[in-house]
Amino acid sequence: MHAYLLEFGNLLLRWLHVIAAIAWIGESIYFVMLDNSLRPPQRSAAKQRGVFGEMWAVHGGGFYHNQKYLTNPAELPDDLHWSYWKAYSTWLSGFALFAILYLRKPDVYLTNPSSPWAWAAALEPWQAAAAAVIFLLAGWVIYDQLCRRISPTMERDGLLSAAVGVMMVFVAYLSVQMFQGRAAFLLTGAVMATCMSANVLFWIIPGQRRMVAALKANVPPDPLDGMRGKQRSVHNTYFTLPVVFLMLSNHYSFTFTSPHAWIILSLFIFAGAAIRQYFVLRHLGKNQLAYPAVGVALLLVIAWLGAPARTMAPTASLASPSGTAGMQQVQAIIEARCVQCHAAKPTQPGFVSAPLGVVLETTDQIALHGAKIKETVASNYMPLGNLTGMTNAERATITNWSIPH
Ligand code: HEC
Secondary structure, eight states: OHHHHHHHHHHHHHHHHHHHHHHHHHHHHHHHHHHHHOBOOSSHHHHHTTOOEEEEEEETTEEEEEEEOSSOOSOOOSOOOOOOHHHHHHHHHHHHHHIIIIITOHHHHTOOTTOSSHHHHTOOHHHHHHHHHHHHHHHHHHHHHHHHHHOTTSTTHHHHHHHHHHHHHHHHHHHHHHSOHHHHHHHHHHHHHHHHHHIIIIIIHHHHHHHHHHHHTTSOOOHHHHHHHHHHHHHHHHHHHHHHHHHHGGGOHHHHSSTTHHHHHHHHHHHHHHHHHHHHHHHTTOOOTHHHHHHHHHHHHHHHHTOHHHHHHHHHTSOOOSSOOOHHHHHHHHHHHTTTTSSSSOOSTTOOSOGGGOOOSSHHHHHHTHHHHHHHHHTTOSSGGGTTOOOHHHHHHHHHOOOOO
8 A cells, every 4th residue: 555655656746747848948948939030129119118129920710919127128027937846846746756766675676786887886776865855955065166167157058068079978987887777877867957947046037136136226237147048048048858857767678787877878968958049049030950950860860779689789799698588587587586576466565556557467468578588578568677686697588588479
């Protein structure tokens, strides 16, 4: 019952998280589009009122006329629309989801016993959980320090972007060594998402509050507040596509179980940023196809790196048993190592139903999922965290098994 309630909580949180993220990212994409689509005001009255740019739009059966003032609107109504709860609720629901899945079961989802780094392979489950939380916090602190030190007055934003790119490659590399692949991808995405939310909480909103207070007190606002808010929201824009991929990567084990996982992860980040750049420029009226071309080229490299032949190579060379195993032999291994979780009624604590509906109790079911079984076993993804202690010989048997038709 306890496990069922957690499962149901997981469902509700995931629903909330996806909706909050859609609302947040949708609004963020909308405002970047709006900002880049502004044109100088047509009427002199608007110019005199200090309008910086305007955009006309038709939507939902009506016409909208947006006007942007930089820092000097003639009047400022009290019912200003602020945007922050979408960002905060996305982070809070995301962290809660991470906690009830990964932090609650670090031995299943976080620890990486096959890490090439001995100290990482030896992490106790609680240490891996603590390391994951520290990872998120450290990611924000380092990113924030890069922004403060490299481009405090926004004059070296190009260099800063390059530094943030290098930082993300480093985060990708470190997380793939320290944590299980699935968690590593998620955590890298969560580092970026944490920076995004923290940008809103610590810089963008406080800066806007100071600007509003200055306007109300009739003193000129500090232009740095506006510029810094812009700098951080530009970063947020380029983070969106990579973060969404990293959240979805959980469903595509070939990405995070690849021996080239950290490279795939880094390339996805750059592909997402390049594709986003195309749309940013597009709203400025520029149609620079080089950006999506770079994005697509990176995706093709990923497809090549993640191809099953390359993924299976390392484990297929394990001491391979002579001849191919029969169904009986494979079923015996699956009964010993997999049905704890992959059963209609799992016996593994914390599992209420077969993960992803994959039940492996009969030979028909095993044959049905044959290709996926081979793929996930060959890449060390299954058994999850090798909780059930599968041996290398058993792994080789399944990897070399030819699935009956
Ligand atoms: C500790 C529990 C556990 C054990 C033991 C386990 N699995 Fe899984 N398995 C999972 C979970 C959880 C998922 C779903 C992961 C996800 O959400 O992507 C999964 C998913 C799968 C999938 C679907 C993957 C996909 O991307 O569609 C296959 C196939 C699979 N497991 C095969 C096996 C095999 C074969 C074994 C035994 C060698 C095994 N599992 C042992 C928990 C387990």
